[in-house]
Amino acid sequence: MECISVFDMLKIGIGPSSSHTLGPWRAGERWIAQLKKANRFHKVERISVDLYGSLSLTGKGHATDYAVLLGLSGADPERIPVDTIDVIIASIKNTKVLLFNNEHPVTFDMATDIVFHRKFLPFHANALTFTATINGRKHKETFYSIGGGFVVQEERKISKQNKHIFYCTFPYPVENGVQLLKFCEQLKLPISGVVLENEKSIRDQETIDYELERIWNTMLECMFVGCHTEGNLPGGLNVRRRAYDIHKTLISDDLPFEDPHEWMETIRSTEVKFRQILKWVSCFALSVNEVNASLGRVVTAPTNGSAGVIPAVLMYYLVIENHEADFEHIKKFLLVASEIGSIFKKGATISAAMGGCQAEIGVSSAMAAGALTELLGGTPEQVLVAAEIAMEHHLGLTCDPIGGLVQIPCIERNSMGAIKAISAAELALDTDPKNVKVPLDKVVNTMWETAKDMNTKYKETSEGGLAVGVNMSDC
Template sequence: MEAISIFDMLKIGVGPSSSHTLGPWRAAERWISELKAADLFAKVVQIKVHIYGSLSLTGKGHATDYAIMLGLSGADPITIPIDSIHSTVDTIKETQALQFDGKVELPFRPETDIVFHSKFLPFHANGLQFEALFKSGDKKVNTYYSIGGGFVVTKERKNAKRKLDAFHNFPFPVQHGAELLTYCRGQNKSISQLVLENERSLRSDEEINLRLNHIWSTMLECMYIGCHTDGKLPGGLQVRRRAFDLNQSLLNGRKSYENPIEWLETIRGTEVRFREILKWVSCFALAVNEVNASLGRVVTAPTNGSAGVIPAVLMYYMVIENHNAGFEQIKSFLLVAGEIGSIFKKGATISAAMGGCQAEIGVSSAMAAGALTELLGGSPEQVLMAAEIAMEHHLGLTCDPVAGLVQVPCIERNSMGAIKAINAAELALGSNPKDAKVSLDKVVETMWQTAKDMSSKYKETSEGGLAVGINISDC
């Protein structure tokens, strides 16, 4: 069984991709830690990095090379000032050297010391190797796999599973949806209450609340930044930001706010009609992923490419459904969302390189649908029903990023996933789960089978679909 905390599913990091940016960044950090543990760090005189498979084929568009250089330089994706990213990378390129873990200067030529290979390594489509040359002339190579959502492993097993001792500390270990429902019924608890008990086996209530508040604050700030930044996205496609114009139009001249919290309250005072609700949800989702596409700070939910769905749906609940909603509702939402995401990761994948976009937008939509259902008064059975409905209607969704960028069609897909999540929640709330023909566990199993059957062209390689139908010259 796989030990997954909600803080594994909801990570703060830098865009544009959790598997292609955050994962390689964390792999570089992990490699440095392992070198130090083996008393080899001080003996390194030269570094070379090899990137394989999907990680290589769309690596430039996903800033994989940037992430590797920043990780090798000792920068932390949670705390690095966003405006220092380009200057750090530019300095490495200009000086042909990097500060290894911020401590030792080593020669480093990105154009030759980061090597992009089209072939795939065993175990997972996102493979990378760090090669160290030592003073003695010896060489050591470490291999890592970025398996989606910022997770990094050294050897990938079937279904992206790993084993952690911490799992055995969970009072209610969950592998499948059916087990989760059994616990909820036996303990007479909601899903969020049950998940909270598991989290308490790992950390204190104070730490849980602090971390959840940090996650929500990052989500809210990300939406705020996206809705107040005009212009075009970087990368060559010249994609125009849309959240800025949508926000301006929907607020209709209201300017009485100075920060994200005041902005949220201002939105609560706007007109509530169906079209406006659709526009606001789309605005929130677009805002997050426009920030993500600009190497901004987002929360993987469960990935960077799908980071806009969960904040958009949670914001919808706070500005449309419940104006009195506060931290307790935010907490419940994130606890439920994280648990549903973990079930998909254990039983299938959250990596687009392994499962297509159903593994990103599909999973995020299911997470948001289930979480919203609990906040709207749904039973645990209805929560899982909503998650199942959301995924059922994302099955087979391909990942075909144009020019290898997390922009087209990725940004719009977040708004579609958010709307589907809200619809799925309402369908579940109006239904008797006993009448359902498809369970969450069955749709997870089907999703994984669909992923295995899907052509590799449609798994984040930019070798099929829109990625070959649309060229930069067309844009």
């Protein structure tokens, strides 16, 4: 059984897409490591990159070409200053030289050395092949970006030598909801407690807390930046940022705050009638995905395209539901959310190129719903009920981004997913799990069957739905 850590499900990276940006970026890093291990890195004379399937069809809108170049340049998506991205890309375009891993200059022409192929490779819809020319001979490696920033190679997918996936050394390995509840009962722990015990088997408590706090601070910073940035998003659709405008209607200009944490305290002092609550949740969700759409830094939750749902729901709890909440509440929320996401990844998919938007917004809504339920006092059984409710009402959701950009309908869908998550949590808290007709594991299986039945044009190809119903020229 594959063991998926909370830090596999929640990764810090650059937008706009975990599968089309962060995944190819990480693939470039993996390829460099392989070349170095084989003592071939400094012998590379030329590089080319072939993109296939969804990576090709929506690659321009998702900045896949940029991500590949940044990965090959040795930049770290977790720490690269966002304002240097355009500088690096412009340098490669203008000089036709790629500083391979920031140490070895290689001739590279973006116009000819990145090739977009419409065909799909059989293993996965998101495929890319790196080719290195060494002494006139070509050496190829193909990688698959399988959603949420996860990257595999076909021949290594089930190999225990793959060090990029934890194979189960967890003391309490979980593949589905039934197993998770069994461990909760056995250990007399909430879901967050079981997940924490597994994490402690591979990392010390101090590291876990430090990394979870870093993830939360990245989410908070992302919301803060999104709510205080005005203008239109890049890409050609001329989509106006709405989080800034909504934020202005919700908070007075004369209320003082200088950083994200002071901002949270200020929000706690604002009016919280039902309409304001809806607007705040939407504002938080939109803000994250507007940052994501502009190549900003976000946290995959479980993907970049759905990165706004979990921060929005967690922020709702912190500034609306529980003003006394502290890091322990944040930690529990993230632990529960990651475990629910991992169940969907193991039993179905978190890749929109494989399952449509139900695999992104649907999964993120389920993750947030379950996590919120535990914080609101729900039992482990009710946590899974909430996750099931949230996914049940996203089944069949298509992925049809206009222009291949993670903007329309993606940004608004984060708002909808967050609101549904809160509703699902409240429904679950008033539900006796013994009366539930659809358990979480059934909805996971149904989601996967729905994904397999879904027409390819609705799976992140921009060949169906809104992507063809609304032209770039209409915008």
